[in-house]
Amino acid sequence: MKVKIINKSKHDLPKYSTALSAGMDLRANINERVMLQPLERTLIPTGLFIELPAGYEAQIRPRSGMALKEGITVLNTPGTIDADYRGEIRVILANLSNSMVEINDGDRICQMIVAAHATVEWEAVEELEETVRAAGGFGHTGKE
Numbered sequence: 001m002k003v004k005i006i007n008k009s010k011h012d013l014p015k016y017s018t019a020l021s022a023g024m025d026l027r028a029n030i031n032e033r034v035m036l037q038p039l040e041r042t043l044i045p046t047g048l049f050i051e052l053p054a055g056y057e058a059q060i061r062p063r064s065g066m067a068l069k070e071g072i073t074v075l076n077t078p079g080t081i082d083a084d085y086r087g088e089i090r091v092i093l094a095n096l097s098n099s100m101v102e103i104n105d106g107d108r109i110c111q112m113i114v115a116a117h118a119t120v121e122w123e124a125v126e127e128l129e130e131t132v133r134a135a136g137g138f139g140h141t142g143k144e
């Protein structure tokens, strides 16, 4: 499927040629580098604007390398970009390490995937169909 995208950032669309794969890395589009202190969070602009068809969302996810090497995650992962959102895509980065991390302009800070979602009409009822699990959850079957 084709999705319209406006690139107002200083950077080429990252990995555009391979964007048919699941994740497209997004780059920070910032004028000054950001110093993220331990446990600090910040909102990073990307300069990207997209127009998704109804029934789809974009999800903003952390990059595993940044998570493992630097302790940087996307705080609200997976961030949701609604199909009717026309604003700039921005990314909430958080530093879960115990040292300061520098984010520079053009850094690949996260990845974005586009996913179909169900279109649900909630039907209010008094009872739900019975199952073996019933209300069991949160580890009620134990560890083994």
Ligand SMILES: O=c1ccn([C@H]2C[C@H](O)[C@@H](COP(=O)(O)OP(=O)(O)OP(=O)(O)O)O2)c(=O)[nH]1
Residues within 6 Å of the ligand: 060, 076, 079, 080, 081, 082, 083, 085, 088, 089, 090, 091, 092
């Ligand atoms: O990581 C994110 C998450 C959201 N958004 C934009 C697109 C999304 O469509 C809109 C609203 O996001 P969300 O529904 O998560 O925010 P909210 O806190 O529920 O705010 P709202 O009341 O605006 O829906 O903000 C981003 O740019 N980056």
